[in-house]
Amino acid sequence: MALIGGELGYRLLRRIAPRDAHDANAPDPSEADTKLKQYFGADLFDQIAGKTVIDFGCGRGGPAVEMAANGAGKVIGLDIQERLLEICRDKADRAGVSDRCHFTTCASERADILISKDAFEHFEDPGAILRIMAGLLKPDGYVLAAFGPTWLHPKGGHLFSVFPWAHLIFSETALIRWRADFKADGATCFKNVAGGLNQLTIAEFERLVAESPFQIEWLDTVPIRGIGLLKAKPLREFGSSLVRCKLSLKR
Structure with a gap:
């Protein structure tokens, strides 16, 4: 239950964070480091070598292009925004990997590996997304997901923190x-702001996976400032900057 709301809450927020202050030092997303190995492990490019990979929610295409350039047999970038897919196609062409990258709003080909980066805390219905992901994988395929910060992290509200x-x-x-x-899109709740925020916690994610076609092969949390104590289960909801996991299909 929030402590401050109504007119008082609004006026305090206007004083604390005036118009556009939140965007002052925002990085250009087209220049951001994809951090694939940091997110998914130093052996990621060995895992994807020669494989068909789906980048689920590919955004501007940086990770998809990087995977194609580092040994993936084929990369399918999925996103619902056609304007972003055009950026992806241009990026793949300039990198010389357009023969191995395909960007689309839907996919019929099943993949060996599905990558999901910085997305689970934004899906309106993450349980439904898990079911969609399951349908995109070969029987022995798996998901590598990394997301965060989750809702109880100090910055778990993203823009709102x-x-x-x-x-x-x-x-x-x-x-x-x-x-x-400062945003004129008419959003009326966290879930329908641009990008969406579903208030996902680590425990809720684990529950959703248990109810899905997947099982957790492993799940690791990256603590704030590398403080090991924050990896402990009672503290991880408040102290995990990133959640990383591997999900395989239940047999």
Whole structure:
């Protein structure tokens, strides 16, 4: 339950985070490091060598192009935004890997490996997404997912975390009203802001996987500032900057 809402919450947010302050130092997403090995392990390119890989929610295509350039047999980039897919196609062409990269809004070919990066906390219905992912894999295929920060992290509200845990202190209504001062998309709740925020916790993710066609092969958390104590289960919800996991299909 949020502590501050209504008119007071809105006015405090306007004072704490005035219009556009949140964008002042935002990186250019087209220049961002894909961090594939940091997210999925130093052996990632060995895993994908010669394999068909789906980049689920490929965005601007950086990871897909990098995987194609580092040994993947074929990379299928999936995204619902056609304008981003055009950027992806141009990027693949300039990198000389357009013969191994295919960008589309849907896929019929099943993959050996499905990659999901920085996405699970944004899906409106992550349980439904897990079922869709299962249908995109070969019987012995698997998912490598990395996402975060999750909801109880100090910055788990992403844009709404104007200071640590602000998204838990202020009500959703006050935060959405504050956002409307600089975003004109008509969003009325966390789930329908651009990109979406589903308030996912690690425990909820584990529950959703248990109810899905998948099982968790392994799950690892990356603690804030490398503080090992924050990997402990009682603390990981509040202290995990990143969640990484491998999901395989149940037999």
